[in-house]
Amino acid sequence: MAVVDRWAGLGSALASFLFLWSMVQRHVPVTISHRVATWANKLVSYFNPYVEITISEYGAERFRRSDFFLAAEAYLSDACAPRARKLKAELGRDSSNLQVSVGDNDEVTDAFQGATVWWYVVKKVPRSNVISLYANQDDPRTYRVVFHRRHRDLVVGKYLPHVLKEGRAVTVRNRQRRLFTNNPSGGGRGRGDVWSHVPFEHPSTFDTLAMDPEDKEAVVDDLEAFREAKDYYTKVGKAWKRGYLLYGPPGTGKSTMIAAMANLLDYDVYDLELTAVNNNTDLRKLFIETTGKSIIVVEDIDCSVDLTGKRKDKKSEREADDKPKLPMEPDKDEGSKITLSGMLNFIDGLWSACGGERIIIFTTNHKDKLEPALIRRGRMDRHIEMSYCRFPAFKVLAKNYLDVEEHELFDQIGQLLEETDMSPADVAENLMSMSKKKKKDANACLESLVKALKQAKEEAAKAKVEAEAKKKVEAAAEAAKSKEEDEAKKGSG
Numbered sequence: 344m345a346v347v348d349r350w351a352g353l354g355s356a357l358a359s360f361l362f363l364w365s366m367v368q369r370h371v372p373v374t375i376s377h378r379v380a381t382w383a384n385k386l387v388s389y390f391n392p393y394v395e396i397t398i399s400e401y402g403a404e405r406f407r408r409s410d411f412f413l414a415a416e417a418y419l420s421d422a423c424a425p426r427a428r429k430l431k432a433e434l435g436r437d438s439s440n441l442q443v444s445v446g447d448n449d450e451v452t453d454a455f456q457g458a459t460v461w462w463y464v465v466k467k468v469p470r471s472n473v474i475s476l477y478a479n480q481d482d483p484r485t486y487r488v489v490f491h492r493r494h495r496d497l498v499v500g501k502y503l504p505h506v507l508k509e510g511r512a513v514t515v516r517n518r519q520r521r522l523f524t525n526n527p528s529g530g531g532r533g534r535g536d537v538w539s540h541v542p543f544e545h546p547s548t549f550d551t552l553a554m555d556p557e558d559k560e561a562v563v564d565d566l567e568a569f570r571e572a573k574d575y576y577t578k579v580g581k582a583w584k585r586g587y588l589l590y591g592p593p594g595t596g597k598s599t600m601i602a603a604m605a606n607l608l609d610y611d612v613y614d615l616e617l618t619a620v621n622n623n624t625d626l627r628k629l630f631i632e633t634t635g636k637s638i639i640v641v642e643d644i645d646c647s648v649d650l651t652g653k654r655k656d657k658k659s660e661r662e663a664d665d666k667p668k669l670p671m672e673p674d675k676d677e678g679s680k681i682t683l684s685g686m687l688n689f690i691d692g693l694w695s696a697c698g699g700e701r702i703i704i705f706t707t708n709h710k711d712k713l714e715p716a717l718i719r720r721g722r723m724d725r726h727i728e729m730s731y732c733r734f735p736a737f738k739v740l741a742k743n744y745l746d747v748e749e750h751e752l753f754d755q756i757g758q759l760l761e762e763t764d765m766s767p768a769d770v771a772e773n774l775m776s777m778s779k780k781k782k783k784d785a786n787a788c789l790e791s792l793v794k795a796l797k798q799a800k801e802e803a804a805k806a807k808v809e810a811e812a813k814k815k816v817e818a819a820a821e822a823a824k825s826k827e828e829d830e831a832k833k834g835s836g
């Protein structure tokens with residue numbers, strides 16, 4: 344880098360010369376002084392083979408740090424910090440991770456396709472008599488990127504875009520993922536007004552998720568294909584998003600799977616509570632304020648909106664009838680309700696393409712109650728059934744909870760699980776409660792599970808007998824009633 348400094352020295356010598364020249368230029372015609380200055384500049388650039396590009400911390404938008412600067416900072420901390428002599432360690436804004444970056448007024452060297460690039464971190468010291476209104480801008484920094492002029496095309500055309508791409512990827516890798524929930528409608532305009540967030544720290548992964556291994560592998564493959572498919576979506580002219588419908592009885596792992604998906608893809612989660620949204624306009628606003636690399640979840644979609652478009656809670660829905668829970672026709676009072684058309688726009692409206700890389704997930708306990716238009720392929724691209732715990736899923740739970748992969752009771756448990764519908768949540772609870780008391784005594788846990796399964800089987804058989812008896816009584820009452828009506832008709836005739 345000494346070479347660069349030597350040329351920088353020559354530049355400043357010539358600058359001093361130009362200053363002296365300006366002192367005497369009032370005695371010289373303007374055109375001549377202008378020419379001399381131009382020649383001097385040409386002379387410097389002719390002999391100085393180095394080119395410099397600066398990246399300022401605050402660009403045109405004075406109140407926001409420039410995206411390129413942030414990407415360059417992340418890139419340097421990842422790729423070049425190990426070679427820097429002065430390092431700066433800080434805690435990320437949302438994270439507990441320690442982030443190490445290149446220190447102020449230091450230089451690092453980077454190599455790219457045979458070209459050497461020098462990076463300088465220059466901190467502008469604030470003038471003592473200036474009071475800044477913006478705390479962050481007290482001491483803005485600038486990156487100077489210096490390279491030989493023969494690499495100009497390479498640096499501008501390839502290296503800087505590479506820095507931007509890699510820097511953004513590092514930022515995504517290092518960020519603390521977040522779980523967002525929507526604030527009640529009527530909030531302001533920014534993301535902070537419509538969504539609140541907490542760190543997303545759910546430990547679920549596909550390894551700990553109990554389900555049929557083949558189904559699990561298919562879901563993982565699908566998600567990984569989606570993540571890599573940016574070019575494909577562009578080629579076929581589709582917004583880069585994918586919809587999943589997770590359906591099945593309570594406690595079968597729908598919410599757990601969403602967390603596993605977020606952990607696999609490294610995405611944020613937006614948990615959309617429809618009962619807190621006033622109308623289609625607010626719904627759109629919420630969608631627009633989501634970012635890329637995110638999963639937008641509507642849990643219990645069948646319980647959120649009814650035929651008239653009013654929101655209701657899960658309990659009152661369960662007491663309601665079996666009609667589809669979203670209106671087919673747009674409601675007349677469109678401004679004050681969420682309608683089916685609003686929901687469809689939410690999923691595949693024009694603005695859903697902004698940013699891309701989003702997954703939309705609906706969960707439900709009653710797939711049959713959903714409006715077919717809402718879940719047709721193309722909107723909900725994949726329908727995933729989460730079912731009661733069968734033997735392959737049980738094996739995952741036994742390994743997770745008890746560290747047991749083989750056991751003499753497995754055959755019996757496998758048989759019982761085929762005959763009895765028990766949710767993975769209930770199976771897990773049996774394994775866990777015993778393991779707490781008996782310090783992970785696998786035998787005792789599995790015996791307790793066998794007992795619970797037998798009991799559940801007996802109860803199911805009893806309920807079946809009772810239901811059949813009730814049906815018979817109802818049929819007999821119905822027959823007696825119609826016989827009475829027939830006789831009454833005959834009597835009156």
Ligand SMILES: Nc1ncnc2c1ncn2[C@@H]1O[C@H](COP(=O)(O)OP(=O)(O)OP(=O)(O)O)[C@@H](O)[C@H]1O
Nearest residue numbers: 551552553592593594595596597598599767768771
């Ligand atoms: N398939 C599964 N694999 C591993 N754990 C599971 C699974 N299903 C349920 N569990 C356990 O049971 C608990 C409840 O599961 P979860 O909340 O995912 O069920 P759900 O299908 O979303 O239920 P609901 O329909 O009531 O929302 C989880 O915290 C998890 O510990």
Ligand SMILES: [Mg+2]
Nearest residue numbers: 597598642706
């Ligand atoms: Mg759930």
